[in-house]
Amino acid sequence: MSINFYNEMYDAAGALRPHYSAYADWLAATSPERIARKRAEADIAFHRVGITFAVYGEESSQDEGKERLIPFDIIPRIIPAAEWQALQAGLRQRVKALNAFLHDIYHGQEILAAGLIPREHVLDNAQFRPEMMGVDVPAGIYAHIAGVDLVRAGAGEYYVLEDNLRVPSGVSYMIEDRKMMMRLFPELFSRHKVAPVQHYPDMLLENLRTVAPQGVANPTVVLLTPGAYNSAYFEHTFLAQQMGIELVEGRDLFAKDDTVYMRTTQGPQRVDVIYRRLDDDFLDPLAFRKDSMLGVPGLLSAYRAGQVTLANAIGTGVADDKSIYPYVPEMVRFYLGEESLLNNVPTWMLRKPDDLKYALEHLPELVVKEVHGAGGYGMLIGPASTRKEIERFRARIIAEPEKYIAQPTLALSNCPTFVESGVAPRHLDLRPFVLSGKNIDMVPGGLTRVALNEGSLVVNSSQGGGTKDTWVLEN
Numbered sequence: 343m344s345i346n347f348y349n350e351m352y353d354a355a356g357a358l359r360p361h362y363s364a365y366a367d368w369l370a371a372t373s374p375e376r377i378a379r380k381r382a383e384a385d386i387a388f389h390r391v392g393i394t395f396a397v398y399g400e401e402s403s404q405d406e407g408k409e410r411l412i413p414f415d416i417i418p419r420i421i422p423a424a425e426w427q428a429l430q431a432g433l434r435q436r437v438k439a440l441n442a443f444l445h446d447i448y449h450g451q452e453i454l455a456a457g458l459i460p461r462e463h464v465l466d467n468a469q470f471r472p473e474m475m476g477v478d479v480p481a482g483i484y485a486h487i488a489g490v491d492l493v494r495a496g497a498g499e500y501y502v503l504e505d506n507l508r509v510p511s512g513v514s515y516m517i518e519d520r521k522m523m524m525r526l527f528p529e530l531f532s533r534h535k536v537a538p539v540q541h542y543p544d545m546l547l548e549n550l551r552t553v554a555p556q557g558v559a560n561p562t563v564v565l566l567t568p569g570a571y572n573s574a575y576f577e578h579t580f581l582a583q584q585m586g587i588e589l590v591e592g593r594d595l596f597a598k599d600d601t602v603y604m605r606t607t608q609g610p611q612r613v614d615v616i617y618r619r620l621d622d623d624f625l626d627p628l629a630f631r632k633d634s635m636l637g638v639p640g641l642l643s644a645y646r647a648g649q650v651t652l653a654n655a656i657g658t659g660v661a662d663d664k665s666i667y668p669y670v671p672e673m674v675r676f677y678l679g680e681e682s683l684l685n686n687v688p689t690w691m692l693r694k695p696d697d698l699k700y701a702l703e704h705l706p707e708l709v710v711k712e713v714h715g716a717g718g719y720g721m722l723i724g725p726a727s728t729r730k731e732i733e734r735f736r737a738r739i740i741a742e743p744e745k746y747i748a749q750p751t752l753a754l755s756n757c758p759t760f761v762e763s764g765v766a767p768r769h770l771d772l773r774p775f776v777l778s779g780k781n782i783d784m785v786p787g788g789l790t791r792v793a794l795n796e797g798s799l800v801v802n803s804s805q806g807g808g809t810k811d812t813w814v815l816e817n
Contacts, residue, residue, distance in 0.1 A: 597640030
């Protein structure tokens, strides 16, 4: 079966797409020796800056928790201005609907009363937090930072693969990739009008300041990290430094009289907004996991009293759960009275007998995902799996069908990429970062992740993926 993969740089006849023409001219005129030298330079620079992530769950225990460099590819992913404008409108609409959904399920639950989403999908979901019922959050915003994963299929149309609303990561790689490209190839940026991304930390800080508790004129914002052993710790330190705010751990904060304070050498200082990079379970040992040493005792009480803002809000995870994903177009209709501008991937919910029957009959053709899975783990990619792997996964599905969804294997778009054998097409996705505060903002583009293994459709860094700079052209 021949699959039609959309190539970002060349059309089906092999002709250059117009928005890549200036770059292609430059690439043709640049010697392979210079490219090789610059790629080596990039590796050294990334190592020096410390842009690494920790790998967990490796089969070899000696690699467990090992720091790795995320491979960086110097052929950019280029998006024309009109295409980005359409994507941006769809992203704004989607995040607005998801925030409306979160407000609704923690208040009137109108969408459940209307029967548009099964009650048990929400109320029995492990990510639904009853503690948030009736809590009014500033401006009704729950997902202040959303990372929406987009893929492009064979005919060139975009689909949303998943919504990341808990603690979406990767934005530091977007910024560092751009800095690296500008440093290595400054001449490229005089040939192309590329929309900037470096102002993301300023935009993020401004958004966080706009959702401070009522009456706070000059809010103190901090970034709460689980600590140096977290896989995204580089990003936590990077963003705190870029925003000019304190990077804190749970032990640096304390709650008293429903107010949160930071310990400083000058004494306690009130904290108004916490950009938390810590999962719900670990935020407050008095409310969630009692064994958590990472959180702040009494934080939930201060939050419920409206004395501190958490970004993202507690309980956002229920809206990015894969069992809720199929209902997002319904949310757009229900809350906004509009049709969804961005496509969902067709999805079979295996808790439904008919969907389960179809999926079991077509496993070699489908992608099956755990409802609560993340990071490319707990998946079956049918076309890339052996018969033995498929049968093993079949048994898991039959045992607990409600834990899985299935989707068609999309013909993920590809882009020329430097690999060991030279330049070859590799599959990729795009994660724009959408910020909700007084306005819904985003920098043009996002993080492009690329699957470096030939034929692989899994782009996650934990599964061997790399990154590319994403250029949105301004003209």
